[in-house]
Amino acid sequence: MKIMANFENLSSTEKIRAALHRDVRSMCSEACHLLGLDVTKPAMAVISELIYKKLIVYGSDLEAFAKHAKRTIINSDDVKLLVRRNPSLKARLNNAQSSIKATVVRDKRRKTVVPVNKQTDTTKERPKEDEIAVSKSKETEREANKINDNLEMEVSEMIDLTFD
Numbered sequence: 001m002k003i004m005a006n007f008e009n010l011s012s013t014e015k016i017r018a019a020l021h022r023d024v025r026s027m028c029s030e031a032c033h034l035l036g037l038d039v040t041k042p043a044m045a046v047i048s049e050l051i052y053k054k055l056i057v058y059g060s061d062l063e064a065f066a067k068h069a070k071r072t073i074i075n076s077d078d079v080k081l082l083v084r085r086n087p088s089l090k091a092r093l094n095n096a097q098s099s100i101k102a103t104v105v106r107d108k109r110r111k112t113v114v115p116v117n118k119q120t121d122t123t124k125e126r127p128k129e130d131e132i133a134v135s136k137s138k139e140t141e142r143e144a145n146k147i148n149d150n151l152e153m154e155v156s157e158m159i160d161l162t163f164d
Helices: 002-008 012-037 041-068 076-082 088-110 129-158
Strands: none
Touching: 012 041, 041 076, 076 088
């Protein structure tokens, strides 16, 4: 419990670094187990620091791409521009984007029609528009999460993480 209290007192940057270090340690231990290798703690710290610095560069690049396009929001085109030198990752992002667009188009076409029969019993309540919207948004969110999970699994298997 003391560790959790210390984590809550950290700044947001320190929390990000700590979480990144935890994830790198987890990935290293899993890779070591699968490959029969051993990675020292200082090596893991160096790896996590390199990844953190690379992510900072990626973030500033994404901001610059959006700013150059006179936008304040980073979109998928900026991410594609960022990964332009990694053809396999760019192809996966294009496939993921097209599947997400297909899901969104399919959801936009789908309409929930609540039949209203004037001769039905008045004690039966028909679904309210808010309930229908919440139901649609939950279903869309579930599908998006499923797509994101599949994308993360595919990307984690195929990403070339060589640094420039």
